[in-house]
Amino acid sequence: MGASVSNMGGKRGGGRGGRYQPLAEINVTPFVDVMLVLLIVFMVAAPLLTAGVQVELPxxxxxxxxxxxxxxxxxxxxxxxxxxxxxxxxxxxxxxxxxxxxxxxxxxxxxxxxxxxxxxxxxxxxxxxxxxxxxxxxxxxxxxx
The missing domain is CATH 3.30.420.270 (Nucleotidyltransferase; domain 5)
Known part of the structure; x- marks a missing residue:
């Protein structure tokens, strides 16, 4: 029930000499989500872009x-x-x-x-x-x- 805090020998930064290193990975999940939403929007809107009145052309x-x-x-x-x-x-x-x-x-x-x-x-x-x-x-x- 208690919480333990480790200070890693008094160093800050997780044992890397106190230097902050940024995360170099790109999170593509939001990008994929946006692309899927746009795909669905365009799939729904594409049939609406045709001519409005239906006629049988010769x-x-x-x-x-x-x-x-x-x-x-x-x-x-x-x-x-x-x-x-x-x-x-x-x-x-x-x-x-x-x-x-x-x-x-x-x-x-x-x-x-x-x-x-x-x-x-x-x-x-x-x-x-x-x-x-x-x-x-x-x-x-x-x-x-």
Missing amino acids: KAQAKPLPQDSKPLEVTVDHEGAIFIVDSPINLNELGPRLTAISDNNKDVRIYVRGDTKLDYGRVMEVIGAINASGFTKVALIAEQR
Whole structure:
């Protein structure tokens, strides 16, 4: 029940002549813990980075276009609803909204994603509204075979 204290012959520092020697080992446990947490966060967040509106794109054998900047995406789903990224919008609001998003830059590239079950006329209405707003770099998106 008693505690014994050893003074190691009156020397401090554990018998090493009183000199303090730092521990030269790196504790990697906190580093591994942080890396595992980041791995889980990125695994959960990665599927959320895809396009917001799910559409079935047509298949094509065309090569992808070179991209100089990030284009704007306009999506038309199988019911004919129009989306900019993942927010719904009416056809008559499409031009002014694209102008506001692009800061009145008419040279921005706009990709139109249309569902395969959609009427071709609806896609042409959307492209016509984009062209009527002054945007000339409009492209259709398809999946590669």
